[in-house]
Amino acid sequence: MALAGYLQQAAGAHAEQLGVGAERLAREGMFWVLTRLFLRIERAPRGGETIEIDTWPSQRPRHLYLRDFRVHGEDGAPIIAGASSWALIDAVRRKAVKGPSWIADQITFDDARAAIFPDKAPMRLEREERAVDVTPRWSDIDVNGHVNNANLVGWLLEVFGSDWLAAHALSALDVAFRSECRRDDAVRSSVIRIVSDNFAHAVRRGDGAECVRAQSWWRTPVR
Numbered sequence: 001m002a003l004a005g006y007l008q009q010a011a012g013a014h015a016e017q018l019g020v021g022a023e024r025l026a027r028e029g030m031f032w033v034l035t036r037l038f039l040r041i042e043r044a045p046r047g048g049e050t051i052e053i054d055t056w057p058s059q060r061p062r063h064l065y066l067r068d069f070r071v072h073g074e075d076g077a078p079i080i081a082g083a084s085s086w087a088l089i090d091a092v093r094r095k096a097v098k099g100p101s102w103i104a105d106q107i108t109f110d111d112a113r114a115a116i117f118p119d120k121a122p123m124r125l126e127r128e129e130r131a132v133d134v135t136p137r138w139s140d141i142d143v144n145g146h147v148n149n150a151n152l153v154g155w156l157l158e159v160f161g162s163d164w165l166a167a168h169a170l171s172a173l174d175v176a177f178r179s180e181c182r183r184d185d186a187v188r189s190s191v192i193r194i195v196s197d198n199f200a201h202a203v204r205r206g207d208g209a210e211c212v213r214a215q216s217w218w219r220t221p222v223r
Contacts (some may be wrong), residue, residue, distance in 0.1 A: 003045070004037065005150035007036050007069050007082060010053040018057075019106045022143065025088075034149045035064065037175045038117050039082045044169065049074045056110045063087065063098050065069065065107070068114040081114040091144075094180070106131040122176050122213040125202040128190035132159045134203075152212050155189045156201045168197065172217040181211040191207045 015021040015032065025031050033035050045051045052072045059066040066084045071080035088099040134155050142148040153175060157165065181187060186206030194215070201214040 002150075003039075003071075003080070004153040005148075006051075006053060007037075007055070007071075007084070007190060008034070008148075008150055010055045010066055011084070011086075015054050018108075020103050023171050026091070028211050029099070030099065031091055033085050033096075033144075033177070034084060034120075035115065035177055036085045037082065037149070037153070037173070037177075038084070038115055040115050040121050041170055041172060042072060042079045043073075044143060045071070045073065047051040051079070056112070057107050058083075058110055058113055060104065060107075063096060068112070068203050069070070070114045071138045072159065079162045083113065083115040085117075085118055110193045118174055118215075122174055122215045124210070125190055125192060125200055125212060127192060128202075129192045130159055131188055131190040134158070134187040134189055136181065136185060136187060138183065141183055144187055145182065147183075147185075147211075149177055149188070151216075152177065152181065152203055155187065156191075156212065156214050156216070159191045159201070167220065168218045171219045173214065174216075175212060175214040177212055178210045181205060187211070 012022060019153070022031060050073070054070045056068060057065060058068045064087055066086045067086060069080070069084070070078055078205060087096045088103070089095065090097045136147050140147045140151045156175070171200035188204050190204070192200045194200050195205045197218040199216045201212070202210055203212040204210055
């Protein structure tokens with residue numbers, strides 16, 4: 001999903017401006033990991049359209065850092081609103097850490113929210129109605145050695161197939177990132193219908209570990 005990649009790039013660029021970007025954290029033996037992403041989508045960007053992404057740190061609940069997004073179309077109208085949560089990870093132990101105080105000191109938080117996470121996190125799949133196997137490629141791997149989160153989001157949607165995607169528009173997406181996926185992992189993307197055009201998703205490694213849990217909402221676009 002290209003949009004997820006654009007949001008991730010915007011977040012990374014702003015983190016650099018704030019002095020808490022990837023290069024600075026790497027020198028301190030840490031890196032950022034996206035733990036949850038929620039998007040409300042009025043419409044998708046059109047091919048060739050120039051969009052504008054606004055992003056800002058919004059809150060810091062416990063050990064997480066929240067970052068919000070607003071995406072505006074070429075006419076200036078808002079088309080997408082999003083919320084995300086990020087954790088600091090120790091690069092050696094691959095575990096979440098609270099982080100040194102200088103990181104929070106570098107960040108100015110704005111309580112304005114573009115979107116609020118649903119009250120319930122995405123559910124665990126106990127079965128599957130449709131699935132597709134995915135083989136990670138070198139181009140899917142980020143600088144931290146695991147599959148980029150934007151690619152994981154794309155794998156969630158691949159399970160629908162081209163006919164479904166051509167006839168439906170994504171209206172909301174809630175993604176919880178749970179564990180790493182690496183280059184040599186066998187990966188399976190699964191989905192079940194909850195009700196109507198609301199679906200639950202999972203991306204699992206071959207060992208059964210969940211990389212992602214997600215929930216998606218769809219509509220039939222007006223033509």
